[in-house]
Amino acid sequence: MEEKKKILIIDDEKGFTSMLQLNxxxxxxxxxRVENRAEKALEIALQFQPDIILLDVIMPNVEGPDxxxxxxxxxxxxxxxxxxxxxxxxxxxxxxxNGKIGGHTFVAKPSSLSDLTTSIKRNLLPAF
Amino acid sequence: MADETFTDFTQPLKVLVVEDSNIDRRxxxxxxxEKEEYSALLKVADSLAKTLQLFxxxxxxxxxxxxxxxxxxxxxxxxxxTAKNPKIAVVVNTGAYEDRVGLKTxxxxxxxxxxxxxxxxxxLNKVLHYAVERKRFELKLKDAYExxxxxxxxLIHAEKMKVIGALASGVAHEVKxxxxxxxxxxxxxxxxxxxxxxxxxxxxRNIKDASGRADRIITDLLDFARLRQLKKEKQNINDAIEKTxxxxxxxxxxxxxxxxxxxxxxxxxxxxxANKIEQVLVNLMLNAxxxxxxxxxxxxxxxxxxxxxxLHEIPDLHRRHFKPNxxxxxxxxxxxxxxxxxxxxxxxxxxxxxTRRAEGGLGLGLSVSRxxxxxxxxxxxxxxxxxxxxQAVLHFKx
Numbered sequence: 001m002e003e004k005k006k007i008l009i010i011d012d013e014k015g016f017t018s019m020l021q022l023n024x025x026x027x028x029x030x031x032x033r034v035e036n037r038a039e040k041a042l043e044i045a046l047q048f049q050p051d052i053i054l055l056d057v058i059m060p061n062v063e064g065p066d067x068x069x070x071x072x073x074x075x076x077x078x079x080x081x082x083x084x085x086x087x088x089x090x091x092x093x094x095x096x097x098n099g100k101i102g103g104h105t106f107v108a109k110p111s112s113l114s115d116l117t118t119s120i121k122r123n124l125l126p127a128f
Numbered sequence: 129m130a131d132e133t134f135t136d137f138t139q140p141l142k143v144l145v146v147e148d149s150n151i152d153r154r155x156x157x158x159x160x161x162e163k164e165e166y167s168a169l170l171k172v173a174d175s176l177a178k179t180l181q182l183f184x185x186x187x188x189x190x191x192x193x194x195x196x197x198x199x200x201x202x203x204x205x206x207x208x209x210t211a212k213n214p215k216i217a218v219v220v221n222t223g224a225y226e227d228r229v230g231l232k233t234x235x236x237x238x239x240x241x242x243x244x245x246x247x248x249x250x251x252l253n254k255v256l257h258y259a260v261e262r263k264r265f266e267l268k269l270k271d272a273y274e275x276x277x278x279x280x281x282x283l284i285h286a287e288k289m290k291v292i293g294a295l296a297s298g299v300a301h302e303v304k305x306x307x308x309x310x311x312x313x314x315x316x317x318x319x320x321x322x323x324x325x326x327x328x329x330x331x332x333r334n335i336k337d338a339s340g341r342a343d344r345i346i347t348d349l350l351d352f353a354r355l356r357q358l359k360k361e362k363q364n365i366n367d368a369i370e371k372t373x374x375x376x377x378x379x380x381x382x383x384x385x386x387x388x389x390x391x392x393x394x395x396x397x398x399x400x401x402a403n404k405i406e407q408v409l410v411n412l413m414l415n416a417x418x419x420x421x422x423x424x425x426x427x428x429x430x431x432x433x434x435x436x437x438x439l440h441e442i443p444d445l446h447r448r449h450f451k452p453n454x455x456x457x458x459x460x461x462x463x464x465x466x467x468x469x470x471x472x473x474x475x476x477x478x479x480x481x482x483t484r485r486a487e488g489g490l491g492l493g494l495s496v497s498r499x500x501x502x503x504x505x506x507x508x509x510x511x512x513x514x515x516x517x518x519q520a521v522l523h524f525k526x
Binding site: 016023026088090113 | 312
């Protein structure tokens, strides 16, 4: 059996992250870790070593783009793909730009689970 | 700049004398011919009909007007004359016993009045020049006032949109997070709940429909709050109309509404964001359908037309995008419903104004449509038709 891909979700909305975790885990292909405190993102990422990170944009204390910056300037984490999962964009906007806005990958909130998993699969690093 | 502000009073005027009394007319004529600089053009008329005819043939600076003519009397004469030629200066020539009449004409649009037998050629010339000058300033003032009103209405609109936009996008963002939670909750439950349990499936479906509706409302709100950059392409407006008619066909059928298409075959291409314009057309057509009972008729027309000299068909808000006599593409959507109540006509474009609150109307359709037309540098207006029903009109620059 192929090893499960590890997804780290960083989002302060607890209800949302628990629903998302349930859904992703029930697919059976992913191991999911949730962190609701953005300021803990680096610590958890170093510990969990995810294959991909789903990151909210507007959070208290530290905002998504800052979290992304911290992670991507860390030598051990710099290649991990990040998907911004955020209500600051709409599905139309994301679709219109083929999932990328300003060079970053976006998925709108709310989006269907299949839209999200399509983006996850597309952005996961190819296995070596 | 000098000629903008100061009039050269030594310039002779182009004068029309309207007087049915031969004696009075001759007196005026001889006064105006006394010196060369008094008049550059001098014509006479002894009736209103003749006066209006001369307006078509010559251009005058000022009219000396006797109010009582064989074919028109009193104030009526002044009204008919200024209606035909709103830009001309008028000096009313009254009898000595009528000086109150003279004063009254000043409040009815005359620039000055003369009392017969009480003036000299020198005084007459001065009065005429001042009248022309006053008229010129009056027109300039009117023009400036119109422009001011137009700018003011644009500013108020822009400011209102800014405030509502900020509010709407704040609310939308806050609502989307819990909505996303609900939607993923439903996705999960759909997977794990017994598909044969009909009650559970009904509950699930209802929640799903409700949150889907909430999501659409939020999307509408955001659309309204920030109209994104347009993706404009040159195309025939008829394509957007046909596509929209396809989208609303179901509604037409459901209410047994007849549809009449009058689409011009040779339209110049217009530069539009087709998605946005289709959104406008859907809004207008659904409004029209909702306004009608069973068996009504929806008429959609497209035509190439020339705008008027004064652009009266373009609302203030959009007027700066057009020039007099511009060639444009006009699209109209007409219904045979009850029309819009007079008290609501000036509110229908207001955000959140709706007559269908009970049916879930958010009151953003026309407001969004107006924004879309505005950023297309086009125009939108809605009016009641004389024969009943309402008509929405769009103008697109070619």
